[in-house]
Amino acid sequence: MTRTSDDEVLLGLTRTVMGVSTAAADRLGGISVVQLRALTVLRALGTATLGELAQGMAVTLSTTSRLVDRLVAAGLVVREPAPGNRRALALRVAPDGQQALDRYxxxxxxxxxxxxxxxxxxxxxxxxxxxxxxxxxxxxxxxxVAS
Incomplete structure (x- = not known):
């Protein structure tokens, strides 16, 4: 594939922004870029079900479930019964998760x-x-709504 000068500019922009984001994620320590993406999407959604978060991240439900388990264990996400539906769970960014996003x-x-x-x-x-x-x-x- 032949790249145009516009393509090179766009790739340069992408590399720059990703480099800045990756370095900021590294400074947080202990939170992966994927976890930051989940927190960012969840912050944008406000409160969400597991399925809504999976859809917002464009990943499978099982991947999201494992990711949320780690975020809950780290105190970055709160998982609680959804209002009006005892069988469903609602997810939201915990205060520590919000602090991490603010630092990021x-x-x-x-x-x-x-x-x-x-x-x-x-x-x-x-x-x-x-x-x-x-x-x-x-x-x-x-x-x-990326990280």
């Missing part, structure tokens, strides 16, 4: 701000505007 977001923002500050001041507003448009374009595709 803070570390990523710090790294991205440092990078943005390296651009000429006159270019920063245009870059942020382009990123906002790019993010808006990703939403209908379900790609805006």
């Amino acid at each position: 977001d803070g570390d990523r923002l710090e790294a991205l701000r440092e990078t943005l500050d390296r651009l000429p001041e006159a270019a920063r507003a245009g870059v942020l505007s382009a990123f906002a448009a790019f993010t808006d374009a990703a939403r209908p595709l379900g790609r805006a």
Whole structure:
């Protein structure tokens, strides 16, 4: 497959953002990138069933079940009976999970701000505007709620 210069720019952006995210995840210690993705999706959903979380992550129910077991054991997710349905379980981010997400977001923002500050001041507003448009374009595709 032949890549265009646009393709190389997009791959560079992806590698940069993934590098920032991976480094921030490493600084948290003990929480994997997959667990952070689950916490991020669950935070966006608010309260969810196991099936809703699996669907939001685009993974199987059995994979999500094992992942949630580890998140509950780590105190990052709360699993409780769903209101109005004793057979169903509701999941939500626990306070410790929210703190981890806040630290993760803070570390990523710090790294991205440092990078943005390296651009000429006159270019920063245009870059942020382009990123906002790019993010808006990703939403209908379900790609805006990643970790």
